[in-house]
Amino acid sequence: MKRIFKKKEMGLVILALLLMTVITSVNGSFLSPMNIINILKGNVILAIVSVGMMVVMITGGIDVSVAGIIAATTLVIGNFMVSVTGNPILAYILGIMTGTVLGLLNGLLVAFIQIPPIVATLGTYSVMSGMMLYLTKGAYINNIPQEFIDFGKTTFLNILPDGDGGVIGLPIQLAFLALTIVITWYIMKYTRTGRGIFAIGGNTISAQRIGYNVNRILVFVYGYMGFICGLAAVTHVSIMRQVDPNAFNGYEMKVIAAVILGGVNVMGGEGSILGTLLGVLLFAVINNGLTLMQVSTYWQKIILGAIMVFSICFVVIQKRRASKKHAKVDIA
């Protein structure tokens, strides 16, 4: 039991619980099933993308082009669905392929041309978003086939009361989040690639000397990020029932903020899915909760920023205290 408390994520859990208590005491509807479903639905995309971003950041890199990859994918599948078919399976396949290809491009630049990830992905983002703006001129794609719309509205576990006497269930999009979590967890924990990812994050040269094929792993990582972005994109369209090329402007900052809140070490080598999800939860709770408490919009950013700084400091100090207890042999 004590071990659970020592875990780094505990700090986040405590913080989240604290916040939720405060919010609920001010506005009881925070914990209503309706609101919880809203929060989940509103942040499921963020959660999916954050898991992918976590993998990238564990290698010590970063991907600021996620907004571009997601937007580009939504465009591709949007056009596809309008002209061909609204079959969700096909849409997902196409979306995932598009995302992965774009992600692999990032991977090639980072691994083989050795452009620093932040710059490489910035470059690709500029190119992607510029091309998209040029091709679409911001026009929405509105006539998504009914088949896909119905798919997006499916729910499972329809047992929760919704306050009006009926029942609502968990939106299907959560199933995709669960899928993402399972796949990522499996890769990170049980495959050599996964361990290579951690190794690269710890020390790239050592990883190479041990024998990991660094280039291949990096390409995989960014390709995987693209895969996840593609998945997220199709899921997003299933929620919004419309494609808006501008929907994801500035999204990468939100993702990075959530992942950082979740305790991923930006230097690489550390990170957990649980932490990332808690980070997303924290982020979502803060945003939604502040509005429910009728906190003026002007205060919301300050509070968000303050919580971020505070939680970062908290996590770091906690880590330092924990590591002081270890004997250290320092070669660094």
Add this chain to the structure above:
Amino acid sequence: MKKHAKEWTLFGVLIVVIIVLSLLPPYKFMTATNIKAMVFQLPEFGLFTLAMMVVILTGGINLSVVTTGTVGGIVSATVLSSMYENGADVTVSIITAILILLAVSVLCGILNGYVVSYIGAAAMMATLGTSTLYEGVGLLISKGNSVSGLPKEFFWFGNGTVLGIPVPMIIFVVMAVVTYLLLERTAWGHSIYMVGSNQKASEFSGINVRKVTMWVYIYSAFLGGIAMIIMMSRYNSARVDYGSSYLMQTVAASVLGGAAITGGYGKVGGVITAVAILQCLSSGLNIFGLETSLSRVITGALLIGVLLINFLTTRYGKPGMSFKTKALESRK
């Protein structure tokens, strides 16, 4: 020559870019009007880039470089406009406003420095959090509005000329020289490079890493504040979102200018050349009448292209090294 291959390549690129842009219709790139416009526009971006660069030299990144400026600007503009309204002496109010701006920015820098060097949080995380915080403060004070009502005399900083030379450019050149001297000619400057190269080794060499890093963040915020003075004057108001599009561009410009993202290397000259390239591109493409969206594509492609060239020249420019060792070398 080989030692500064990067910087010479960059300079070459600048020349090529200028020539190409001059040859584009309507042939107005090399006109006095345009050069004047560019010389007025460049300084604010240049100052922000320098602010970012010094932090990158320590191996970190300062995502709050723009917001430290804007929050200072909003406070300062509020004070200035109310002083001006109440009939205070113009010169006195302007001087007070400038001092307040710089003071607020420096304060932000101190907070940044404290969280990064004394608490030990990773720079990206810390500055993302503080950036949100500063943005929130600015939002609260300005209520999302722009703060205007500045006296006409204040125009001078951003729009005036001295002996035909635009004031902002003078400010920029002065600060660039100061930065150069600080980095190359002072012990502090040398320490910065050493900390960026290898923090642990620097610590063991007796460098007070914490103090050095703290001052870097303070200086960075100071430069951001000066950039804001120019912006406030040029745009006749202060607003939370001024300069927000600069943030990622400053990272791109720093890396383009030869700074290593992991720290330890970077030249003021290179960075200034990169800033000039980006500025010429932006103005030149606008004059040419290229769609905004395509300009983004070209800027992104150019960024990747230059880094590609850098990679190829450094990789294949070192005779007598085996491929693998070279790969490891350049991976550092």
Add this chain to the structure above:
Amino acid sequence: MRRLLGVVLVLAMCFALVLTGCAQTKPENTPAADASASESVQPSEAATESAAATESTGSESFTIAVVPKLVGITYFEAARAGVEQAGKDLGVNAVFTGPSEADAAEQVQMIQDLISQGVNAIAVSANDAASLTPVLTQAHDAGILVMDWDSPAERSVVDLSIKEIDYKTYAESTWDELVKAMGTDEGDYAILTSTLTAESCNEWIKFGLDYAKEKYPKLNLVTDPVTTNENVQEAYTKTLDLITTYPKLKGIIGFSSPAPIGAGQAVSEQSKQDTISVVGSALPNDAKTYVHEGAIDAVLLWEPAKLGYLTVYLADYMLKGNEVKDGDMEVPNVGTISISGKEVIMGPPTVFTKDNIDNFDF
């Protein structure tokens, strides 16, 4: 080597500085006559001079630059169509270019580059009026005709201000439609707006609130206008938040074209079409599905394409040396517009509802 590079760079910068120092930009000019209530508008003499000069060389046509708040949203892209059409019809070089986000600073820089480009006229839809004053003054001094459209800049720096509708009428019609849709003049409502510095939205809100105080005193505005920054996504999330925070919410007014769409999405998702009425300024094409569904009850707008067309038309008109006089004026492809001093008003708004929205395609 390092020294050499440094020296070369410094020399290059000095060269640039000297060039700017020698910049002989401005032709002699007299600022545009300040329009008092009933004076006709004279294009600045310099504009006519430079325009006349171009005409006398006979080879070039005018270049008229129309700058929206941002590009890439349907409203302004519809305006672009009108601008380009006018360019073709009138034989002028009509340029439509704007920042990629509703960023006041980016807009200033683009206008500066347009000045360098040497255009004859600049018409801007301002993100932030105050920030444009210095650069528009510069444009004026360079002999360029300065106008604003869609969202006004500061009165003293423009030669002509084109408004799509009379702000007071528009605001009042919007509030009337809201009450009609709500079915009652009592209840909670909220307002979505663009950015806090968007003049047009601010004016509508001001007129609307004043009107509501008199005519619909039992309407209760639950919170300050909520910003959506010309972003559908933001409108969507903020509406969801509003619905949760104020469960008795009966109406939403959305100003700036993306806002009602986002609100409609939220209302539709929460299945509150019957309890919440959404009214606002959006394009019929964007709003169609939601209007038919009942998520959006009414949309009031003018035709952005016509506005774009009118802007180019009037710019060309003034560049040719004509005076814009008070009173009504017929403009081909646009209709009858009314002019008063520096202000031009295009016409009354159209209300789009379930019944007529399919007749329009923009």
